[in-house]
Amino acid sequence: MSGITYVRGDATAPQAKGVKLIVHVCNDLGGWGKGFVLAVSRRWPGPEAAYRRWHRERSGNDFGLGAAQFVQVEPYVWVANIVGQRGTRTGSKGVPVRYEAIDAGLDKVAARAAELGASVHMPRIGCGLAGGTWARVEPLITERLVSRGIAVTVYDHG
Template sequence: MSEITYVRGDATVPSVKGVKVIAHVCNDIGGWGRGFALSRRWPEPEAAYRAWHRDRAHDDFGLGAVQLVRVEPCLWVANMIGQRGIRTGSKGVPVRYEAIDTALARLADEVIALGASVHMPRIGCGLAGGTWSRIEPLITERLAKRGIRVRVYDHAEGGR
């Protein structure tokens, strides 16, 4: 079993060698939001997500789905559908823990096939409104317990 390693820094600049997957949570309405800022570094994940959503009648787009987008020779971005909409409303915050759990399980199979490590911010805890105490055990169960190296990045002002 691997552990989650917490580091200070930017998850879009993974600090290890080898094949890497940057994982983040997307909504189920096709809106590329204001959260984790991947688009400043690569346009491909946003373009792929929008095309995936546009063709949702003919593909697997929906809560719990995962889309891997290659952005560099040894670097992929995982668009994981883990939030319903983008606003808090009568059904609570947008995060959907069960969808993140499903997406992480699907991601694990892909990551193992690639021989990759996983890098992420504290997914589901920003604009999606989730709590790390609910997300961390999902990452441990779905990724770390399968031997996948996981790094969670906090900005310098943050911390565990």
């Protein structure tokens, strides 16, 4: 029993009452154009604009692996952009996912979720284009969020 609720559906339309925090993983190159981010952008322009500005102005902020940015998109809905992958392609250094960066980002998500009194909603972060495995990501979510009493719902599109 992981303490994570799994549902079929769209993580950009979270099924819960109260404040909801939608979490996803971004790359460290400032690229936003494939995967789950497209669903986010179709629904709200804010997270993409904030991410691109965050990357563009990175010399003066905390942008980098393990960082998390929180963007309010509706009165009770926030999106967390976690920088959890190095680059966008699988190459000589392996897949883009960086588990330690996802872990650090989830720690920031836990703090913000507790502050907001929010439930957390996400696709299987780090497991699509980033090339990660759920067997490595799920324990990070359990340790960082579920162990702190934060409700987590993972959405499988379909």
